[in-house]
Amino acid sequence: MNPMRVIKAVSTSRKVVSPFQYYTEINEAIYCLVFSDHRAVARLFLHYDAEHRLLARALVSDNPGEAEALYGELAPEERSLNQYEHVSADFQDLLLEMHLASCNDSARLYDKDELRALLAMYPRPPIIVGGCGRSGTTLLLSILGSHPSIYAIPGEAYAFYPKPFRLQRLLHILSELHEQLPPLRWCEKTPKNVRAFGDILAAFKDNVRLIHIVRDGRDVVTSVHPYHPGMYWVSTERWIADVMAGLKYEKNALLVRYEDLILDTEKTLRRICDYIAEHFDPRMLDFQLHTSVQQDVAWEQETVKPLHKSRIGKWRSGEHDEVVQEFMKNPQAVSLMRRLNYL
Incomplete structure (x- = not known):
């Protein structure tokens, strides 16, 4: 019909x-x-x-x-x-x-045949990164993509959110990769993955590693778009919702603080490698020279740059005091900041 x-x-x-x-x-x-x-x-x-x-x-x-x-x-x-x-x-x-x-x-939510095909092609547990936008998801993907055993999928695949799963998108990307390279373990980063952690765990069972990256909310909400200086990218409400979504699965996902990644890089990367069951590789410290990730889809600019401490605490400049004050008036935001040891 x-x-x-x-x-x-x-x-x-x-x-x-x-x-x-x-x-x-x-x-x-x-x-x-x-x-x-x-x-x-x-x-x-x-x-x-x-x-x-x-x-x-x-x-x-x-x-x-x-x-x-x-x-x-x-x-x-x-x-x-x-x-x-x-x-x-x-x-x-x-x-x-x-x-x-x-x-x-x-x-x-997903086609079981597609999931089976994905796992057959790459049987090792994939690494899936999520977190509120402007919290370092692209940076973490870039670093993971410098590991010789990991292929970091550039850009954002939106394979898991919004619903339903778009596993065919991953299959298209990884099928082409499979023909060119040995069967590396894959890693995908879409910030909104954090909203799908529960669905991902239900689909992949134990055969997945989730990483939830967080950042001081004051730096997140004062982040402005490079081409629209007056446009704040993340609202207080979005930061709260995304962080809470990830923390709901804190027993199943590794929590990584952006600031720890910058200030204590090797220790943090060794912790990540232990969690994903990979050896630590020194090339991860010079990731910008080795990674497969070159551009941030959201900002359309080169992102592979060495780590720098100036990325931390930019909210203190005074340029965005009103935004910071409004953020700190929100009791949920303050509670989460304390829980994440930012206060």
Whole structure:
């Protein structure tokens, strides 16, 4: 049967999609196929990358089993979505709807065959980094990417958040890598991974290593965009929510303070290596010379620079006193700062 209605959203530029801090590709597309007959009423979401490779599916229905059957009845030619007339929609709206559809059915959060393929290709536990934006996630990824046994995936894959998992994106990246290099262990960093730690643990079981990086909230909320000096990147509320999301899994994720990474680099890296069961390699101290990570997707600038203490305590400059004062008025923020030994 044909869908009664097809809704299509295409990203026409690189932009940030809130509330996920998701960076789109040009021509990335989401379709929503609306089905209805006597068996089921359903909406099927299909997310494609810029090369029209399927990244993820999500289904919401009053009868999920029958809805899957409806989709299965589509002939291959009927699955060519461009043949259908469609209603245009906003990419942000459909991404949010797809996320909410997946939240309603955690059993359909990821394709088990895709996960098996990923683990078969790279059987060693992957390293997944998360944390509030502007807390050092890219720096940590760059350092890990200088280890000879680890391949750090450049940029942000958004493989685990927003929902559902986009494991096909990882498979596309790692399949190409597998043909070029020996089967290294992979590491992925998307700040919002911190919101998906529970789902990641449920999917990978013990076969994953999670790292939660945190930074003094005063430095985080006073971080401004280099191309928009008046634009603060992270709100107090976002810092609180992301930090709390990560701390919820503190027994399952290694907590790393950005400041420790800068001020006591070798000791901190040895602790990380112990956790991920890798030997410490001195090249990690000169990571900028060896890493596969060259650019921060959020800032679109070179990021591989030596560590410098000036990155710590920049909030003390007085330039952003009002922002710092507002941050410190928030009792949740103060409580978390104490818990993380910043106060």
